[in-house]
Amino acid sequence: MSNRPVTVDDVAKHAGVSIGTVSRVINNAPHVSRKARDAVERAIDELGYVPNRTAQSLAGQRRGSVVLAISSDDPGLFANLFFAQVVTGVNAVVEETDLELQLVLAASDKGRARLSRIFKSRAADGVMLLALKENDPLSALAESSGLPVVHGGRSLDHEPRFYVDADNRGGAREAVEYLISLGRKRIATITGAQDQHVGVARYLGYREAVVLAGLDDSRVAHGDFTETGGEAAMTDLLDRFPDLDAVFVASDAMAAGALSVLASRGVQVPSDVAVVGFNDIVTAQHTTPALTTVRQPIDALGREMTRMLLRLIDGDTPTSLILPTSLVRRESA
Amino acid sequence: MSNRPVTVDDVAKHAGVSIGTVSRVINNAPHVSRKARDAVERAIDELGYVPNRTAQSLAGQRRGSVVLAISSDDPGLFANLFFAQVVTGVNAVVEETDLELQLVLAASDKGRARLSRIFKSRAADGVMLLALKENDPLSALAESSGLPVVHGGRSLDHEPRFYVDADNRGGAREAVEYLISLGRKRIATITGAQDQHVGVARYLGYREAVVLAGLDDSRVAHGDFTETGGEAAMTDLLDRFPDLDAVFVASDAMAAGALSVLASRGVQVPSDVAVVGFNDIVTAQHTTPALTTVRQPIDALGREMTRMLLRLIDGDTPTSLILPTSLVRRESA
DNA sequence: GCCGAAATTGGAAGCGCTTACAGAACCTTA
């Protein structure tokens, strides 16, 4: 066992060909005779040769890696099932290629700086960006970098060129229509942050459904997607609209908060007030009562983002995608 | 704006020095005069130069990246808060360096192959391995690769050279001692998979506490860490030991299952039976009643693994770490 | 104001690969 790793030269020598030929075999480029190819492949096997990615990318034009970047202000945000699931989906597709997956959590300035260096120095073949801040300077940088960039979700200020998003508006609308079909008439909503596209879209879905049914859309409290935010909003709602008979909550976390407020006030769910959440995080199965909610295809989001990025890298021009949601009926509505 | 990225040569020319000097400045190596350093730094600024990582690692000895690998058989496993939190911790430390973080989910053969290529071709400066299978061939490969490797958790068959683990045994023991301090006498346990170190360690902690207190340690049902496994085990326990007054459950997921069985049998928690879980996943706050559980410092696990790896890369010899757990008291005990 | 040692610098040789380019080998056709 030599200590020095095996290189193309070793393979070339062993196979009795030139390094050019070895390289062609590795990249299965044309213009290699059957005989030469066999010899090289045997040599690779016998020597246990593994190409040096670094050298490949320095010499060639592809970097050999894609990055998944999460840009937000909340350092704890990644500790969230949502991202874990996105990563799973991304990985499933990346795994089929020989690309490497690089993760960048751009919650801090350091993280952001790192990401912008990647853009500037084109240190990857492409980037998937989950930009959670509105007006994220990174989005602009990403677009102008010339690197293939796929966005997860949209933002209020700017529709990215290529993105994959869930049908937040449609999902919300479906949820509310379901409540209506249950005979509920005084339907409130707890919205998510209204400075984010997702928050606005779900609110819009609510209004759309309520207004189309000729119902009152004024029972609104604004939340921030967190559990405590949900508690506050539910309390507020109950105080202002004691007559409400259903609530569409723009996230499961907020819904969990809402449920506990409802319970502590002695309000029966779903008999007195029906509750529907959004996201279908695991927790939704364990609330009391189990939460009826809108499921987002999160791993599909990851998968489709990655597929889209790969096509972009290949020079294709994919079209952005809106993934359908689905209502998961449990006990709360 | 030229299209060609700025290189050392450009900087050297602009600063009126040689590329050797530029390189020294970049890597802040000694033997550079104040004057030269200033000139180079100014040039870097003015030109917006960003070193090409690929070239750096090809020329130098460091790769510039570390990998976080999760080796398991369950493709869905990563979609688990545990990993998301580990990643958060890892990222926090990696972010302080100029290393890149590469993620490898080695659940499939492809993933595993990828990981072993990394080992063989030393395509990273080091790897953090969360090997969840016992007897994972990857562990052996990792050790023999000569690359710095830090393990998260231990395995039954083999104590890794460098690892970070939670104090599973001590945490379990503390949980059971707490139940004892509550006056419970007939304490059962639902164990985790007994072919994993973590499962065995928690079981050992249970026995240690129970036996030391002179109580009976025979009320045991084996689970598999899943919710349904917890349900089955709880049912079994209730049938075999109708007199039990407490259960230490080796994971929160199983505890959730146990709680629902308890509820359906009309057993009051905690008055009839006290329940303590392990892990403190988010769900633990939302069960009914809220679950008393042992918290693992998961992000600390990620952080410490990374610190350990960095030291290893620097040529130090760190010592393995066992991180303390803490009991989180909620309503179930 | 001179000497040797130490600090600084430039230049060049790679790192392991890809990719023209040009030459060699092999087929076609007439």
Next chain:
DNA sequence: TAAGGTTCTGTAAGCGCTTCCAATTTCGGC
């Protein structure tokens, strides 16, 4: 069988950087 294509193959020039070495400069002490 020779001309004119094709298809292979080897060679060499980089990719952008680090680092070694030798050359140059600087500097303290006499």
